[in-house]
Amino acid sequence: MSDSYKICTKLVVDSSYPDVQFDEFGVSHTYNDFHSNVKKYWQTGANGKRHLEELVLSIKRDGRGKEFDCIMGLSGGLDSSYMLHKMVTEFGLRPLVFHVDGGWNSELAVHNINVLVDKLGLDLYTEVINWQEMRNFQLAMFKSGVPHIDIPQDHSFIAVLYKFAREHGIKYILNGGNIASESVAVPSEIFYWGTDLVQIRDILAQFGSVPMKSYPFSSILHHKLYLRYFRGIKVFKPLNYMPFVQKDAISTLQRIYNWKPYSQKHFESRFTRFFEGYWLPTRFGVDVRRAQFSSLILSGQMTREAALTRLEQPPYDSELMRQDFEYVATKLGIDTDELRGLHEMPKKFYWDYRNRNNFFKLGEWVLSRIAGTTRGGAY
Amino acid sequence: MGPVSYSWYNSRRCILSRANVTLVDYGIGNLQAFCNIYSRLNVSIDIASTPEELSCAKRIILPGVGAFDWAMTRLIDSGLREMLDDLVLTQHVPVLGVCVGMQIMAKNSEEGVIPGLGWLDAKVKHFNHNNLSPDIHFPHMGWNDVEPAFQNELFANIIDPRFYFLHSYYFSPANLMQTLATTEYGIQFTSAAVSGNIYGVQFHPEKSHSWGIQLLRNFSEI
Amino acid sequence: MLRPRIIPCLLIHNGGLVKTVKFTDPKYVGDPLNAVRIFNEKIVDELIVLDIDATVSNAPPNYKLIGELAGECRMPLCYGGGVKSLNEVENIISLGVEKVAISSAALADQTLIKESAQRVGNQSIVVVIDVKKTGLISKRYEVFTHNGKRSSGVHPVEFAQTMESLGVGEILINSIDKDGTLSGYDMDLVDLIRRVVTIPVTVLGGAGSQTDIANLFQRFGVIGAAAGSLFVFKGKYRAVLIQYLSEIEKDQMYLLDISDSPLS
DSSP: OOOOBBBSSSSSOBBBTTTTOOOTOOBBHHHHHIIIIIIOOOSSHHHHHHHHHHHHHHHHHTTSSOOOOOOEOOOOHHHHHHHHHHHHHHTTOOEEEEEEEEEEEOOHHHHHHHHHHHHTOOEEEEEEEHHHHHHHHHHHHHHHHHOOHHHHHHHHHHHHHHHHHHHTTOOEEEOOOOHHHHHSSOOOTOOOTTOOOHHHHHHHHHHSSOOOOOOOOOOOOIIIIIIIIIIIOEEEEEGGSSSSOHHHHHHHHHHOOOOOOOOOOTTTBBBHHHHHIIIIIIOOOHHHHHHHHHHHHHHHHSSSHHHHHHHOOSOOOOOHHHHHHHHHHHHHOOOOHHHHHHHHSOOOOOOGGGOOOOHHHHHHHHHHHHHHOOOTOOO | SSOOHHHHHOOOOOOTOOOOEEEEEOOOOOOHHHHHHHHHTTTOOEEOSSHHHHTTOOOOEEOOOOOHHHHHHHHHHTHHHHHHHIIIEEEOOOOOEEEEHHTSSEEEEOOOSOOOSSSSSSSEEGGGGGGGOOTHHHHHHHEOOOESOOOOOOTTOOSOOOOEESSSSEEESSSGGEEEOOOOEEEEEEEEEETEEEEEEEEEEEGSSSHHHHHHHHHHHH | OOOOOOEEEEEEEEEEEEEEEEEEEEEEOOOHHHHHHHHHHTTOOOOEEEEESSHHTTTTOOOHHHHHHHOSSSEEEEEEEOOHHHHHHHHHHTOOSSSEEEEEHHHOOOOHHHHHHHHHGGGGEEEEEEEEEEEESOOEEEEEETTEEEEEOOOOHHHHHHHHHTTTTTTEEEETTTOOOOOOHHHHHHHHHHOOOOOOOEEOOOSSSSHHHHHHHHHHHOEEEEEEEHHHHHTTTEEEEEOOOOOOHHHHHTTTTGGOOOOO
């Protein structure tokens, strides 16, 4: 390790995260930021419960006479599964539950969605993204050399969410984002804005080869501004108003639904598992677990020692990683040599392509002043 | 290791290949399925389509699907017969015949006219000879239970063994001691056979999910 | 004892998976490779994949896709769609597919069936019989080809018997009228065909619930129960979600006293 390597003394983010700063005690700014700015949005006690109850009242009131009173996406992952369970069984909400199939569902995800929806007696909606177009988009992202290659899946989720909300006249979106496990974010140069259409279109123009006829694109202006501020669609993150401890949530879901846990966050999509567990660490040197575990340390669910121990092992089984590598190549329609070539090509970032990063940063600043939110994040 | 490509394997010289398991490529059988399974198990496997490539095999799998005569003709045409006889009968290299690959190890079959390899003193017969009820249809097609007759490494660690069958003829050894496992389909027939280094299974381990994967793993450790 | 088979059936149209209703109105269901992978992990008995464009467009089989699907399957795979020559049959088998399904070509060219069965073995040749009820006043069953578009004037019973005599290893009865309706199998049709052939039979078209499959087994004993919509759609909004039976649910099916079920 070089002299300039630093790791936070309280958390496990280190200098591999480009925008992390350390103070004179070796503590990262994310730690300090959590305590000064973020914690106040995390209300797991009586305050939180009251807030949630008020929220539920408005949702129910506005939803009277309608088929659904709110909407939420179900990926099969822990956050959305637990949120669905709580909001339906404890608060009696009637959500439109949807799932976006990008062609990478793991069997575990499909099983979990199935058992939840069955036991809760809900009717599921799905949107199946045209695979040829999704593949085209994903391959173009790989070829561009940028880190944020999971945008095709992320963007489609956002677009479908707002599409369903608009079509069904639903005013309330329930989002599984939470401080308990996501307060520390992955650097923005790695997880770039998923809705920067200028960037997306530039990359597709340069590296895509299939016309994107049915893929659901959504402009940030459309959904963040028009739908949210003019049509009055509101987004809530209920998990921030209740105790949310991963271990307990998992055992509750296992017990009631026979829900099956994943070996790591976001592993419900085979592609995301490959992306976060292999591609990002080995090509860009960024291990998203540092952010995830740091968040858990801050919420008291994990000790720093335990996090450090886990970080010594690769994110997932190396044999499975090898199989995923072959599977991803096959799915993308390229051979493993070509995928290896893409893995080794010179690194590019969002600034190497047309982008509206400044506009997005301004928007985020404005919204944080008006509404106290952060981008796509924990609160 | 990337996906298996036959040409890559064909170009390897014997001196380099001491793979754990060698698949005989004589033009039939689901070679890719075996390769995929062994690749997942991290067991080295190579494919032999010439006698030289076959000559250093540590363990041999003789796959097969289709009719007896067609399989025997393909085997004879492949030029591998002599090397196979030598490896199996003289050098006692472990060999696993699968489906028709097992059947051709017999002396002959009612399905065809060409004699088999004769490695085992057995005949291959059609089920119909046993005057079965008309409810029993042929080919024998689907998942059926396999009962080992005695403990053997091939069936180690397989709970509740069941495998996929797809055949109309069955292997009938002269010596009942060679019946490693039986299956019931109208009659109790030999679904797996063994004689020293020679193993045969009538079913398709390469298409029998985890039961088959375990059996193939076991074979790679024999 | 031999278990009856429960088989998901996937339809391919323009390289993607679709589901139809009465052979029309294909709804996009997603990527075939990931679907096959999930079915593999659900430990399904067997899988049928049919390319519904191929005969109509007269295209050759998509060997690349077939190879990829076969590579994923740890259970037997039956592939069909536009197969019309011995060469194509052999190529498909050599890619690691256990069975080749032939439909329209079986009616047009009986020597193809005979030669294919001889070449690759009868256990690897499946004939798909697409059946619709036709007639204005008295309805009778008729075999259709070209993805349900051409009537043949042939009765399925007669066709099934001919196919068996040519060496076919399995008959797949596909009810066009029941396709995608989730209203139950056409048991009468199955009965007609089951009586006249001695080879295994698989039924497709109409399965809407596990009860439909159980009923099929109860009545016919060991038989193949194939289904498309049942394993791919969920709920009243036809959400696309791959499903199959669990081990326990399958065992409950088999507990039916199969050996006593008479053909009568």
